[in-house]
Amino acid sequence: MTTDAAPALIRETFPVGPLQCNCTIIGDPLTKKAIVVDPGGDHQFILQRLEILGLKVVSIIHTHAHLDHFLASGEMKKATGASLHLHEDDKFLWDNLEMQCRMFGVPYTPVPAPDQWLRDDEELACGCGVALHTPGHTPGSMSFWFPRDKLLxxxxxxxxxxxxxxxxxxxxxxxxxxxxxxxxxxxxxxxxVVTGHGPDTRIGDEMRSNPFVRG
Known part of the structure; x- marks a missing residue:
């Protein structure tokens, strides 16, 4: 007896905000619950896309706490009630978001403190992926791995x-x-691989051709 394979996750990525950070919506096609990753601006557009996709945000997660990855987080939380998540090692950056905005000449919109700290190997909301602690760009930098869909x-x-x-x-x-x-x-x-800025790539392509870190 065979069973139907689980349907693929809903995934939509688009650049937002003044620094064109890639924001990604990940949705469970069965429960219609969703995660929003790095809402770096344009909260009304993100909310519009969620409505069109028929998804309800339960979690707003951040790869790190540089200004261009959070600019719409406060407005998204206010509009949806979703919880904010970040790795604790980036708390010092989150606490200085206003300073970051001043340095880059970007208007600051207040953002509340994260509701929960992300942990390495933590299962994400909707049970569809896992958080990976990948420090270097910042101490608390995270990547999010969705093994069933081969998506990072x-x-x-x-x-x-x-x-x-x-x-x-x-x-x-x-x-x-x-x-x-x-x-x-x-x-x-x-x-x-969904990158923070610019086009997607693939793990194997970067292992073979990335000029900075070869596999």
Whole structure:
């Protein structure tokens, strides 16, 4: 006797905000519950996409606490009641979001404190993925792995033929190289990688062709 395979997750990624951070909606097609990753601006557009997709946000999760990945988080929480999640090692950055905005000339919209701290290997809301602690770009940088769909949301840790910069607050090159080699490059080579900015890539392509960290 055979059973039907579980339907693929709903995934939509689009650039938002003044620095064009990639925001991703991940939705469970059965329960219609959703996660929003890195709402870096344009909260009304994100809410519109969720409505069109028929999804209800239960969790707003952040790959890290640089300003361009949080700018719509407060408005999203206010509109949806969803909880905010971040790794605790980035608390110092979250506590200084207003300063970050001033430095980059971006208007600051107050954001409440995170409701919960993300942990390494923590199961995400909806039970569809897991959080991976991948420090280097920031001390608390996280990636989010959805094994059934072979999908990785890497934030600013790994880009198409690039890696996250390590010259900002708390950045560390040795740590980001270790995170990529020991955590990300050990995932399925066919997995699609959603980057923090710019186009998607694949794990195997980066292992072979990334000029900064080869597999």
């Amino acid at each position: 949301i890497a934030g600013d840790t790994l880009f198409r033929r690039g890696i996250g910069r390590t010259d900002l607050w708390g950045g560390d090159y040795a740590s980001i190289e270790k995170s990529i080699r020991q955590r990300l490059y050990r995932l399925d080579e066919d997995a699609v």
